[in-house]
Amino acid sequence: MREDEDDDLDAPPIWFAGQHLPPDARRMGxxxxxxxxxxxxxxxxLDSAKPVHRITAWVLLxxxxxxxxxxxxxxxxxx
Structure with a gap:
């Protein structure tokens, strides 16, 4: 396990939906x-290193x- 990862074993895996919401959005409900x-x-x-993700971000914009x-x-x- 890397140092920057949480040591919380009860937390859901990162690939579960809702894991990429900013803390401010969570506080707003x-x-x-x-x-x-x-x-x-x-x-x-979205990952800026992947070209398809960059295209997706531009389309969303x-x-x-x-x-x-x-x-x-x-x-x-x-x-």
Whole structure:
């Protein structure tokens, strides 16, 4: 066992769902059972060393960022 790993033998394995949620999300009550928590858990599992994971991160950024950009453009056009 490496030094940076927890010595807690009662903790669930790292590959179980919900193990990659940030502590702040856990304190807010998010888990992998709700949509926002599932997205955070999924994004937390991405590894930047793998090209497929990088592509997935960019696709997620586009999927969640594009509606915001389009809404801002619509507001600017209405002025």
């Amino acid at each position: 998010l888990s992998h059972h709700v949509g926002e928590g599932a997205i955070l858990d999924f994004a937390g599992r 586009l999927v969640f960022g594009l509606p915001v950009v389009l809404s801002v453009l619509r507001l600017v056009a209405a002025l």
